[in-house]
Amino acid sequence: MDGEHPPQLSEALGRRLVALARHTLCRRLGRTAADDQAAAQSETELSDPALAVPGGVFVTLKKAGCLRGCIGTLEGRDPLTVAVPVYAEHAAFRDPRFDPLTADELAQVDIEVSVLTPPRPLPYKDGDDLAAKLRPGVDGVILRKGAAGATFLPQVWEQLPRPADFLSQLCLKAGLPADAWRSERLAVETYQVQSFAEDH
Numbered sequence: 001m002d003g004e005h006p007p008q009l010s011e012a013l014g015r016r017l018v019a020l021a022r023h024t025l026c027r028r029l030g031r032t033a034a035d036d037q038a039a040a041q042s043e044t045e046l047s048d049p050a051l052a053v054p055g056g057v058f059v060t061l062k063k064a065g066c067l068r069g070c071i072g073t074l075e076g077r078d079p080l081t082v083a084v085p086v087y088a089e090h091a092a093f094r095d096p097r098f099d100p101l102t103a104d105e106l107a108q109v110d111i112e113v114s115v116l117t118p119p120r121p122l123p124y125k126d127g128d129d130l131a132a133k134l135r136p137g138v139d140g141v142i143l144r145k146g147a148a149g150a151t152f153l154p155q156v157w158e159q160l161p162r163p164a165d166f167l168s169q170l171c172l173k174a175g176l177p178a179d180a181w182r183s184e185r186l187a188v189e190t191y192q193v194q195s196f197a198e199d200h
Helices: 012-027 034-042 079-094 101-108 127-133 155-159 161-173
Strands: 057-063 067-074 111-117 142-145 148-152 187-191 193-197
Touching: 012 101, 012 193, 057 079, 057 142, 067 079, 067 111, 067 148, 079 111, 101 111, 101 148, 127 161, 142 161, 148 161, 155 193
Parallel strands: none
Antiparallel strands: 057 067, 057 111, 111 193, 142 148, 142 187
């Protein structure tokens, strides 16, 4: 709903969400971590009103710098304090691209939480105009055509810094031809994120 989305979060609140994600996985896997006590403490400090507003959120797991799982929702229906544990578990155990996370892997995984702004339609004239309007490193992008659709978080620009490559790979992720962004009329939306990662 317009006007009802997460405000800018402080670094402290973002760190609490990341700690909540780790604590969720620690409990699920029956493990404790060096920072699990702090994570458990932070779970009792999540009553800030900014975290009670529904919002889009993705939880990303990385192992040795490589993606190990990433699942979330573009349109938040639950408060962040409810959504983050849900998508932490989904990223760890239900991402179809990966085997479920094991207890032995948990200490090797870095967790990132991305809180999304509401997606906004991006009008464009043609493929060149679309590529020119995207802001590398800033915009997350959603492409849709009929039942096909996919999104890339802004963090994906790190691997695909050229808009043409970014759009081609996003089309492939959606099950469309790589050049669909040039040759077909797609519905395009953009959003931005606040991302919070674990301190090391």
